[in-house]
Amino acid sequence: MIRQKKSPTRGAKCGRKMGMMKWFFPAGVMACCVGCIVLLFAGCETTGGGGRQNSAEAPPDPALAGATKENPYVNSLGMKFVPVPGTNILMQTTEVTVDQWSAFGRGYNAPDFAQGGDHPAVNVSWEDAKAYCAWLSAKEGKKYRLPTDHEWSCAVGIGHLENPAASPESKSGKIAGVYPWGSGKPSGRAGNYMGQEWNNAAGVAAFKRMFPALTSGWTLIPEYNDGHLFTAPVGSYAGNSQGIYDLGGNVLEWCEDRYNSSSSWRVLRGGSWGNGYRELLQSSFRRYFTPGLRNDIVGFRVVLAGSGG
Ligand SMILES: [Ca+2]
Numbered sequence: 001m002i003r004q005k006k007s008p009t010r011g012a013k014c015g016r017k018m019g020m021m022k023w024f025f026p027a028g029v030m031a032c033c034v035g036c037i038v039l040l041f042a043g044c045e046t047t048g049g050g051g052r053q054n055s056a057e058a059p060p061d062p063a064l065a066g067a068t069k070e071n072p073y074v075n076s077l078g079m080k081f082v083p084v085p086g087t088n089i090l091m092q093t094t095e096v097t098v099d100q101w102s103a104f105g106r107g108y109n110a111p112d113f114a115q116g117g118d119h120p121a122v123n124v125s126w127e128d129a130k131a132y133c134a135w136l137s138a139k140e141g142k143k144y145r146l147p148t149d150h151e152w153s154c155a156v157g158i159g160h161l162e163n164p165a166a167s168p169e170s171k172s173g174k175i176a177g178v179y180p181w182g183s184g185k186p187s188g189r190a191g192n193y194m195g196q197e198w199n200n201a202a203g204v205a206a207f208k209r210m211f212p213a214l215t216s217g218w219t220l221i222p223e224y225n226d227g228h229l230f231t232a233p234v235g236s237y238a239g240n241s242q243g244i245y246d247l248g249g250n251v252l253e254w255c256e257d258r259y260n261s262s263s264s265w266r267v268l269r270g271g272s273w274g275n276g277y278r279e280l281l282q283s284s285f286r287r288y289f290t291p292g293l294r295n296d297i298v299g300f301r302v303v304l305a306g307s308g309g
């Protein structure tokens with residue numbers, strides 16, 4: 001049986017080789033509660049807000065202005081995009097899939113577990129993702145890019161509780177007990193994390209195959225079984241109120257931003273299929289790594305920027 005232990009979760013091959021201790025051990029997570037936050041920042045509305053545009057931002061591309069949750073913008077690759085309240089972008093409703101990545105023509109660094117074309121692309125670095133956005137922009141004649149850290153916060157429903165101008169590092173883990181699925185324990189179809197689906201003979205065997213050097217010390221979410229050991233087809237779990245899927249779980253997602261001003265680290269948001277330690281699954285938690293990192297728990301989604309961004 002897999003032991004429950006408050007300690008590292010998933011680390012992929014390159015991570016172990018590179019000594020990514022901070023990947024596993026999120027030092028400096030501050031405990032506070034949403035109720036303690038008295039400032040509501042103007043840069044982002046709540047997910048329940050009616051509007052989607054900050055008045056300080058440029059108007060959206062008229063060609064994109066009609067997109068809604070019910071009627072998303074769909075590009076030539078079949079990628080769907082919906083508005084995010086408080087931003088000037090349309091966000092892809094899912095992570096970029098293996099098929100969508102493969103259209104890029106650069107080949108795919110497949111992980112050592114099975115995936116279908118509708119699973120999220122993994123082993124994609126921040127630099128790879130930026131190159132993909134440039135290719136997609138040229139192909140489609142529109143501006144595609146990674147989401148900013150703040151846009152990602154708006155999508156997950158906490159942007160109005162954060163200062164858009166503050167560094168991602170300063171905001172990491174500061175909203176305690178708030179997760180992409182809400183509060184409390186995950187249940188139902190909350191997302192593809194590291195749950196009790198690993199707590200059986202097949203899961204243990206898979207873990208030993210993936211992590212031969214790690215004999216103990218991983219964390220599974222108690223009383224939650226999402227049914228997928230590794231990546232799942234995108235959109236398999238419950239979407240949020242805006243029709244965006246897998247913000248939490250499946251794969252971590254690159255953002256445009258640097259983690260802080262003193263390093264080249266780039267921000268990663270959301271948990272993954274290899275994360276079960278709840279502190280890391282909080283909506284406000286940021287992970288980070290060098291822009292060249294490729295890892296089988298890391299992927300991305302893209303946004304479609306309007307005329308202002
Ligand atoms: Ca899972």
Ligand SMILES: [Ca+2]
Nearest residue numbers: 246247249251
């Ligand atoms: Ca995700």
